[in-house]
Amino acid sequence: xxAVALSGAFVGLIxxxxxxxxxxxxxxxxxxxxxxxxxxxxxxxxxxxxxxxTSASGVVHDRGIWVALPAGIAVAAALGxxxxxxxxxxxxxxxxxxxxxxxxxxxSLFAVFAGRRWGLSPRYAPPLVEGDGVRVAGLRVSxxxxxxxxxxIAVLVGLWALYRFTRFGLRLRAAAExxxxxxxxxxxxxxxxxxxxxxxxxxxxxxxxxxxxxxNFDVLFxxxxxxxxxxxxxxxxxxxxGGAFGAGVLIGVxxxxxxxxxxxxxxxxxxxxxxxxxxxxxxxxxxxRLA
Amino acid sequence: xxxxxxxxxxxxxGLAAVVAGALALAASGCGGDDxxxxxxxxxxxxxxxxxxxxxxxxxxxxxxxxxxxxxxxxTAEPDGPATTGAPSDGEPAPGVTDAAVTIGxxxxxxxxxxxxxxxxxxxxxxxxxxxxxxxGGIHGRQVNLVKIDNLYxxxxxVAACKEARETETFMIITPASGPxxxxxxxxxxxxxxxxxxxxxxxxxxxxxxGSYGPLLAPDIVSFWQSSYLKPGVKKVGIICKCFxxxxxxxxxxxxxxxxxxxxEVVIEGWEPNTTSYVAPITRLKxxxxxxxxxxxxxxxxxxxxxxxxxxxxxxxxxxPLSGTMLDxxxxxxxxxxxxxxxxxxxxxxxxxxxxxxxxxxxxxHGDEMAEAADNFDLELYGFIxxxxxxxxxxxxxxxRESVLTAMKSLDNxxxxxxxxxxxxxxxxxxxxxSLFPARCCNEDGTWQVLxxxxxxxxxx
Numbered sequence: 001x002x003a004v005a006l007s008g009a010f011v012g013l014i015x016x017x018x019x020x021x022x023x024x025x026x027x028x029x030x031x032x033x034x035x036x037x038x039x040x041x042x043x044x045x046x047x048x049x050x051x052x053x054t055s056a057s058g059v060v061h062d063r064g065i066w067v068a069l070p071a072g073i074a075v076a077a078a079l080g081x082x083x084x085x086x087x088x089x090x091x092x093x094x095x096x097x098x099x100x101x102x103x104x105x106x107x108s109l110f111a112v113f114a115g116r117r118w119g120l121s122p123r124y125a126p127p128l129v130e131g132d133g134v135r136v137a138g139l140r141v142s143x144x145x146x147x148x149x150x151x152x153i154a155v156l157v158g159l160w161a162l163y164r165f166t167r168f169g170l171r172l173r174a175a176a177e178x179x180x181x182x183x184x185x186x187x188x189x190x191x192x193x194x195x196x197x198x199x200x201x202x203x204x205x206x207x208x209x210x211x212x213x214x215x216n217f218d219v220l221f222x223x224x225x226x227x228x229x230x231x232x233x234x235x236x237x238x239x240x241x242g243g244a245f246g247a248g249v250l251i252g253v254x255x256x257x258x259x260x261x262x263x264x265x266x267x268x269x270x271x272x273x274x275x276x277x278x279x280x281x282x283x284x285x286x287x288x289r290l291a
Numbered sequence: 292x293x294x295x296x297x298x299x300x301x302x303x304x305g306l307a308a309v310v311a312g313a314l315a316l317a318a319s320g321c322g323g324d325d326x327x328x329x330x331x332x333x334x335x336x337x338x339x340x341x342x343x344x345x346x347x348x349x350x351x352x353x354x355x356x357x358x359x360x361x362x363x364x365x366t367a368e369p370d371g372p373a374t375t376g377a378p379s380d381g382e383p384a385p386g387v388t389d390a391a392v393t394i395g396x397x398x399x400x401x402x403x404x405x406x407x408x409x410x411x412x413x414x415x416x417x418x419x420x421x422x423x424x425x426x427g428g429i430h431g432r433q434v435n436l437v438k439i440d441n442l443y444x445x446x447x448x449v450a451a452c453k454e455a456r457e458t459e460t461f462m463i464i465t466p467a468s469g470p471x472x473x474x475x476x477x478x479x480x481x482x483x484x485x486x487x488x489x490x491x492x493x494x495x496x497x498x499x500x501g502s503y504g505p506l507l508a509p510d511i512v513s514f515w516q517s518s519y520l521k522p523g524v525k526k527v528g529i530i531c532k533c534f535x536x537x538x539x540x541x542x543x544x545x546x547x548x549x550x551x552x553x554x555e556v557v558i559e560g561w562e563p564n565t566t567s568y569v570a571p572i573t574r575l576k577x578x579x580x581x582x583x584x585x586x587x588x589x590x591x592x593x594x595x596x597x598x599x600x601x602x603x604x605x606x607x608x609x610x611p612l613s614g615t616m617l618d619x620x621x622x623x624x625x626x627x628x629x630x631x632x633x634x635x636x637x638x639x640x641x642x643x644x645x646x647x648x649x650x651x652x653x654x655x656h657g658d659e660m661a662e663a664a665d666n667f668d669l670e671l672y673g674f675i676x677x678x679x680x681x682x683x684x685x686x687x688x689x690x691r692e693s694v695l696t697a698m699k700s701l702d703n704x705x706x707x708x709x710x711x712x713x714x715x716x717x718x719x720x721x722x723x724x725s726l727f728p729a730r731c732c733n734e735d736g737t738w739q740v741l742x743x744x745x746x747x748x749x750x751x
Contacts, residue, residue, distance in 0.1 A: 124625045215593065
């Protein structure tokens with residue numbers, strides 16, 4: 001049972017990390033991004049294409065991560081910025097539901113592009129770090145999982161510092177809360193918003209690259225996770241990265257334990273849906289401001 | 292087989308692995324019609340440029356005159372009883388002329404699903420058609436494959452059936468359909484060759500199946516007990532995508548068969564939308580199973596890694612219709628499949644049969660497609676070679692009755708590209724009841740066939 005719960009916690013790290021990306025985009029624009037998963041997925045595939053090169057003779061060479069990693073993250077960041085410029089910014093003054101739906105369209109576009117570019121078949125994603133891992137409570141924790149844990153902590157601390165101690169963080173909060181007022185006091189709202197979405201995209205790319213070795217690495221691998229990640233972001237309140245991350249971990253644990261205890265398929269989804277609705281009802285102040 | 296299997300949409304797990312991925316893409320909001328796959332516009336796809344071959348001098352140029360082949364003139368008077376395809380009463384068979392026979396290929400021919408099926412269709416089916424046509428056709432008739440888009444939905448399937456009825460389609464071959472479409476085709480009297488049926492109704496009279504899960508259950512159980520795996524095994528686990536009814540039904544068919552052999556089976560499934568497999572794997576471990584069979588759409592690598600993480604090291608195997616059996620998943624597993632044994636319905640990619648197939652692809656489609664060919668492409672090629680034999684055995688006087696007779700009397704037909712196909716003497720006309728024993732992996736990460744196809748592995 002301990003191993004099951006612990007394994008759920010590590011799966012939950014994945015949900016939490018993706019949820020943090022949703023929170024970052026939301027904090028900068030008050031728009032829930034449904035394109036986070038697909039943005040990250042494209043970053044991961046760019047990473048894979050640069051890292052794993054097939055020669056003319058059919059032999060696959062691992063070129064390492066040092067060029068591929070920044071390239072994959074940069075592409076995801078660029079896609080995040082592009083989403084802001086093409087969809088979120090033009091709809092800034094529209095009811096919030098519109099840019100949200102716009103991100104759904106972006107997600108579809110990215111997924112279709114990826115499906116045509118890379119096909120729907122899975123590919124091998126070697127781990128970023130090798131090793132035997134460590135055994136905890138009857139569970140062997142792989143180096144890839146430990147890397148996600150470490151990266152998640154680093155991301156959370158980094159975001160906290162960014163929001164708390166930098167001028168950018170201050171501008172970001174101001175622009176998100178009151179774009180008009182922020183503009184009056186000299187904040188370049190457009191640039192701030194785009195930077196936020198680029199940051200969210202970069203984090204999504206990083207998350208996807210870290211997750212790929214643990215998942216069935218195809219163009220849908222992040223989409224599969226996004227349901228749980230969005231739930232985590234909602235439970236976390238959409239503006240609290242730490243809360244979203246924690247909620248992701250909790251969902252992972254709950255999913256594992258429920259699946260272990262319940263022989264009935266689909267119980268996790270029902271429980272998750274009920275938890276989200278219940279939370280919305282009990283804490284209306286945390287509801288998404290859709291309009 | 293008097294018992295009706297669960298009626299649900301589906302294809303074999305191998306086919307489903309790719310189709311489901313495509314449909315998931317569509318379901319995620321990414322659907323869209325392909326530019327060349329409109330359901331109402333059958334597309335001539337065989338299109339070998341027969342004008343470049345000597346035999347083509349007597350054949351229609353299907354490349355340049357598709358209208359002539361997709362819609363043969365059904366009103367034309369038969370020229371003679373032996374060559375027009377007309378039955379003895381003078382009624383011409385739909386889709387059959389002196390020069391050509393039109394075969395409908397019902398499949399999701401648009402949108403993301405088609406993107407995934409395009410390669411195996413072109414590499415497998417079209418290579419066969421090009422090869423046959425380059426060699427003068429079957430009994431002198433060129434073969435025209437016409438895609439009919441069933442959208443892989445109930446409504447799409449019924450529309451595809453209607454299209455097949457209203458156009459000059461002699462018979463249907465379908466790699467991905469639902470039972471509603473097959474029902475309709477059967478009622479319409481159109482001979483239908485369903486490669487991976489999810490059900491075979493006893494009252495169907497015009498349908499022949501390829502690989503059918505319930506009929507393969509005894510093979511799977513005997514394989515568990517063979518020396519390839521674990522003679523004397525008493526407790527087996529099945530882990531499956533059981534939230535899909537057809538998969539769950541397959542698992543229970545196997546469990547019922549195992550019970551006859553005195554083997555207890557524990558069935559566990561995983562949740563939708565998850566990457567977490569430790570919980571069901573832990574239950575299997577706690578149940579004390581010695582061997583685990585995976586019925587999946589391509590999740591095997593994650594499942595095996597989950598088992599490793601909790602120190603569970605059973606004997607792993609997969610069903611012949613699992614996504615696991617596709618080389619693309621074996622290669623993507625990063626070595627997780629290493630040492631796994633399973634059964635296959637086609638030769639592996641290290642065999643002379645596969646090499647021959649690749650050369651055929653090269654001849655008709657060029658180097659790029661040949662280099663990309665894999666065992667899924669070979670599977671479809673193998674299946675359609677059986678269709679060729681059906682047409683061949685139907686004789687020059689091609690009618691729906693003659694091809695039905697041929698379809699139901701194939702006896703151990705071995706094309707070399709699929710396990711031998713037999714429809715004689717079955718309760719239901721299903722072709723495959725033997726399987727190749729296989730092991731993963733070759734150096735390139737692909738599956739490896741270990742011996743001849745057989746239905747009973749208990750002597751091994």
